[in-house]
Amino acid sequence: MHRSVPLWLIVAVIVLAPLALGQTEQVPITASGVVVHGPERIGTLPPVLIPPDNPQTSAKILLGKKVYFDTRLSKDNTVSCATCHDPARGWSDAGPTSKGINSQMGGRRSPPVSNSAHNPLQFWDGRAPSLEEQAKGPIQNPIEMGNTHDVMLRTLNDVPGYVEEFKDAFGTTPITIDQVAQAIAAFERTVVTTDSPFDRYVQGAGTALTCQERKGLEIFNGKGHCSACHWGGNLSDGRFHNLGAEPIEPGKPDEGRMAVTKNSRDLGAFKTPTIRDVALRAPYLHTGKEKTLEDVVRFYNRGGGTEDSNLDPMMVPLGLSEEEIQALVAFMTRAMTSTNPEVAGVKPIPQTELPK
Amino acid sequence: MRKLSVLIAGALALLVLQPEPGQAIPAFARKYGFNCQMCHTSFTKLNDYGQRFRDNGYQQPGQEGLEKNVFQTFPPISLRTSTGLIVAHDPARKNTTSGFHLNGLDLLAAGVMHKNISFLLIYTPRIDEPAASFAGVGSMDPSQPGALESANLVFSNLIQDALSLRVGRFEPAYHPISSKRSYYLLQPYEVYGFSTPGNSFVFDDNQIGIEATGHFKQGFKYGVGIVNGTGANPDNNNAKDFYVNLSKIIGRGDGQSSGQRLGAFAYYGWVPTSIMVDFSGAAGDADGKMNEPFYRVGGHASLNWTTFNLQALVMYGEDDEQINNLRYGDKYHFTGGFGRLDWSGLANNRLLASALFNWVTPPNYDDARRVQVFSALVRYYLGDWTAVNIALHGEYTYQKVGKTNPARQHQFAALLDFDF
Numbered sequence: 001m002h003r004s005v006p007l008w009l010i011v012a013v014i015v016l017a018p019l020a021l022g023q024t025e026q027v028p029i030t031a032s033g034v035v036v037h038g039p040e041r042i043g044t045l046p047p048v049l050i051p052p053d054n055p056q057t058s059a060k061i062l063l064g065k066k067v068y069f070d071t072r073l074s075k076d077n078t079v080s081c082a083t084c085h086d087p088a089r090g091w092s093d094a095g096p097t098s099k100g101i102n103s104q105m106g107g108r109r110s111p112p113v114s115n116s117a118h119n120p121l122q123f124w125d126g127r128a129p130s131l132e133e134q135a136k137g138p139i140q141n142p143i144e145m146g147n148t149h150d151v152m153l154r155t156l157n158d159v160p161g162y163v164e165e166f167k168d169a170f171g172t173t174p175i176t177i178d179q180v181a182q183a184i185a186a187f188e189r190t191v192v193t194t195d196s197p198f199d200r201y202v203q204g205a206g207t208a209l210t211c212q213e214r215k216g217l218e219i220f221n222g223k224g225h226c227s228a229c230h231w232g233g234n235l236s237d238g239r240f241h242n243l244g245a246e247p248i249e250p251g252k253p254d255e256g257r258m259a260v261t262k263n264s265r266d267l268g269a270f271k272t273p274t275i276r277d278v279a280l281r282a283p284y285l286h287t288g289k290e291k292t293l294e295d296v297v298r299f300y301n302r303g304g305g306t307e308d309s310n311l312d313p314m315m316v317p318l319g320l321s322e323e324e325i326q327a328l329v330a331f332m333t334r335a336m337t338s339t340n341p342e343v344a345g346v347k348p349i350p351q352t353e354l355p356k
Numbered sequence: 357m358r359k360l361s362v363l364i365a366g367a368l369a370l371l372v373l374q375p376e377p378g379q380a381i382p383a384f385a386r387k388y389g390f391n392c393q394m395c396h397t398s399f400t401k402l403n404d405y406g407q408r409f410r411d412n413g414y415q416q417p418g419q420e421g422l423e424k425n426v427f428q429t430f431p432p433i434s435l436r437t438s439t440g441l442i443v444a445h446d447p448a449r450k451n452t453t454s455g456f457h458l459n460g461l462d463l464l465a466a467g468v469m470h471k472n473i474s475f476l477l478i479y480t481p482r483i484d485e486p487a488a489s490f491a492g493v494g495s496m497d498p499s500q501p502g503a504l505e506s507a508n509l510v511f512s513n514l515i516q517d518a519l520s521l522r523v524g525r526f527e528p529a530y531h532p533i534s535s536k537r538s539y540y541l542l543q544p545y546e547v548y549g550f551s552t553p554g555n556s557f558v559f560d561d562n563q564i565g566i567e568a569t570g571h572f573k574q575g576f577k578y579g580v581g582i583v584n585g586t587g588a589n590p591d592n593n594n595a596k597d598f599y600v601n602l603s604k605i606i607g608r609g610d611g612q613s614s615g616q617r618l619g620a621f622a623y624y625g626w627v628p629t630s631i632m633v634d635f636s637g638a639a640g641d642a643d644g645k646m647n648e649p650f651y652r653v654g655g656h657a658s659l660n661w662t663t664f665n666l667q668a669l670v671m672y673g674e675d676d677e678q679i680n681n682l683r684y685g686d687k688y689h690f691t692g693g694f695g696r697l698d699w700s701g702l703a704n705n706r707l708l709a710s711a712l713f714n715w716v717t718p719p720n721y722d723d724a725r726r727v728q729v730f731s732a733l734v735r736y737y738l739g740d741w742t743a744v745n746i747a748l749h750g751e752y753t754y755q756k757v758g759k760t761n762p763a764r765q766h767q768f769a770a771l772l773d774f775d776f
Binding site: 036038042221231303315317323 | 419
């Protein structure tokens with residue numbers, strides 16, 4: 001009996017397989033080292049995963065909400081988390097980049113807090129492995145809150161109301177930086193938007209989307225290539241891509257993810273943001289240079305921004321027509337905007353109502 | 357008499373060389389939850405993203421190792437066929453034929469086995485359709501022969517972007533414009549299927565061997581390979597064939613749906629001119645004797661403007677005089693090519709229109725096989741946001757074969773083309 005495959009091919013496969021198998025594994029995209037394999041079909045959000053060392057309690061969530069809106073975290077009592085992550089602006093801000101103490105402008109746009117519980121890594125460059133770690137960062141960032149953890153903790157520990165509420169939530173005193181971070185993170189894990197027309201449509205309500213929005217969804221998942229990165233329940237891969245966005249300051253490129261990984265393949269790469277509620281938080285990209293959703297779609301339609309040696313290989317011109325651009329914008333504008341009362345109704349807590 | 361036999365042979369060749377259904381692989385769409393237009397301008401033609409996905413071993417470009425493998429997803433199997441009415445008319449004889457047809461079946465499987473190791477299998481099962489005669493059921497010649505059209509492993513990014521290897525039977529890189537992913541269901545690329553006298557090589561065949569491909573940030577792409585050359589398994593001689601295809605993409609994109617791609621290819625092969633076989637290897641290969649050379653060279657272009665895409669290929673072929681059994685002592689030369697203009701319209705490219713011109717110019721002493729064909733088609737894609745993989749397909753072809761007293765034929769097809 002003749003063998004059906006030439007011997008030399010078998011030898012070639014045997015020789016080559018170890019070459020490919022032996023390649024260096026890509027840096028895991030989560031701090032835990034667990035790679036989220038995808039793309040997954042776009043759809044509804046799964047439940048938020050709660051870390052075992054920071055269980056959700058109603059006392060902690062309410063406390064976290066108060067801390068979130070409290071400007072006393074900052075050096076000059078002018079900036080709270082909500083200053084840059086404003087519920088009324090899609091949990092981001094007016095941009096283009098964030099304004100910290102003394103009206104200093106940050107180097108990047110404020111990423112949304114809503115649904116950030118579903119991000120495997122936090123910040124545009126993914127330098128924080130959890131919401132807890134993320135919450136600690138801005139407090140001591142000289143441009144954002146300009147404080148130190150020690151000074152901020154002294155401030156909070158001097159507020160009897162906070163001392164009491166932290167003791168109720170965590171059972172210990174004095175207040176620690178980990179407790180502050182855990183409380184904020186516990187609150188942020190409740191800021192999840194799950195009730196958009198898109199959610200209702202994928203759950204079977206065929207009339208939840210207009211004809212134009214359905215076209216937009218089809219393009220989002222096809223010719224527009226959007227779901228190549230904006231996939232899963234959060235419509236984000238949580239990964240990092242270089243779109244060729246022009247730097248905020250000409251001639252001063254932002255290293256992006258490479259500053260964390262030191263891997264040149266991550267140069268200029270930034271985390272994919274969620275599409276949920278995207279219409280509420282113009283302007284767009286990490287630079288805030290694209291003013292409207294239509295501008296962003298046109299940006300992608302051109303194949304991204306400037307020529308960049310590290311441009312993501314998924315970035316190609318899309319060839320969208322005017323009608324397709326408008327359909328895509330329509331889909332992202334109304335169909336992806338949440339009506340969750342528990343989220344949309346979050347109002348800033350006036351400073352006068354915070355613990356004293 | 358000889359002219360008639362050549363005409364009949366040509367007509368039979370046209371039937372046999374009907375393009376096989378193309379390679380749209382819905383298993384990928386199911387794996388990712390995408391619809392077909394993620395990778396296809398409209399199925400079956402790849403867009404830039406799809407081309408990069410294929411070049412990257414069926415992995416999202418830049419995302420190697422971050423996606424599910426075949427063991428973590430739906431079974432990566434797809435099927436494709438088309439069905440409908442085909443009408444042919446011979447204006448000289450005033451003959452018209454018509455019939456409903458099923459145009460074969462492709463079984464496709466493809467996926468990632470491990471980071472940077474993937475596979476593609478395409479099997480066309482033997483289909484025995486009883487050919488009708490006026491008296492009823494006739495012969496049982498298969499309407500589709502069983503064949504392993506593709507079976508290959510891809511080792512991607514052995515050097516990041518710059519070197520991938522494809523091993524097995526595959527669609528070779530010297531097919532710069534894929535016939536497997538052509539929109540046309542009736543009309544093949546004539547020059548791809550043109551077989552020269554005494555030469556078993558057919559340009560359109562998938563080949564068995566090993567191929568290296570790569571691309572660079574400056575827009576250069578290459579593909580080089582070493583193959584049996586017969587497209588067959590086992591080989592008929594010990595001399596292996598070589599090829600190279602080089603392309604340059606100008607502008608952003610991959611030349612499929614954006615950017616402008618220009619390139620050149622060359623194939624150099626050997627064909628045995630003696631069937632005397634002294635020895636047959638354990639794997640069945642024959643050591644065919646008196647191998648004589650032949651080559652094919654050409655250029656290709658894919659030009660994009662808004663939603664128009666013009667793809668064109670020109671080829672020159674030469675066979676050694678020892679191969680040419682139509683006129684011994686003369687080298688056999690031919691030229692040929694095609695130009696195809698596609699236009700996509702409606703949201704998500706639901707509507708596709710295309711025009712195609714094919715020609716092959718053999719030497720004067722073989723001018724009965726001169727071919728000129730004009731074809732056009734319209735496709736409309738049904739479906740919803742999860743899968744746009746049913747096409748209403750209307751195709752027209754006007755064919756002129758031969759130089760003096762050419763045979764002419766009009767052909768029209770209304771088909772449903774679908775895969776799932």
